[in-house]
Amino acid sequence: MGKKSHATDQVLRLDNQICFALYSAAHAFNRVYKPLLERLGLTYPQYLVMLVLWERDGVPLKDIGERLFLDSGTLTPLLKRLEQAGLIKRTRGTEDERQILIALTPQGHALREKARAVPQSILAATSCSVGELISLKNEIVALRDRLNAAVGSS
Structure with missing residues (x-):
């Protein structure tokens, strides 16, 4: 086996793939x-929607999709289940009836207090400091943004 073949084999090793490291870390999370x-x-995607709404209530469906990188076809069933659970309400915009606004119900607001324990539990599970996690998150976000830019520019 020549050097070139050995180098190619190393490039194609599963353990050397950043995409697999991120994929398997996402599964662990x-x-x-x-x-x-x-x-x-809540499911994890529902939790993400609730995080968006806890930051800013009464937002257009489009804004939630943009924040979570989800299209309306993926988001709509999620929102329907949250509405059936009594956590959100969907209404049509008054100025533009095509716009669907998503708002928390009192039950959705109350769930925020119960959810406060989640980040602390995740922090404990990682055995990282807050600073380490912030740094890691910033690097991953920068990588995501560069990848999105590469896909958008091709």
């Missing part, structure tokens, strides 16, 4: 989040 979110009655 999901396993940690699952029992925490089950206590709240």
Whole structure:
């Protein structure tokens, strides 16, 4: 086996793939989040929607999709389930009836207090300092943005 072939083999090793490191880390996060979110009655994608609404209530569906990088076809069933659970309400915009506004119900607002324990539990599970996690998050966000720019520019 020549040097070139050995180098190619190294490039194609699973353990050398950043995409696999991120993919498997996401699965590990999901396993940690699952029992925490089950206590709240939420799936992980529903939790993300609620995080957006806890930051800013009464937002257009489009804004939630942009924040979460989800299209309306993916987001609509999620929102329907949150509405059935009594956590949000969907209404048509008064100025533009095509616009759908998403707002928290009193039950959705109340769930925020129960959710406050989730980030602390995640922090504990990582065994990282707050500073380490912030730095790691910033690097991952920068990588995501560069990848999105590369896909958008091709």
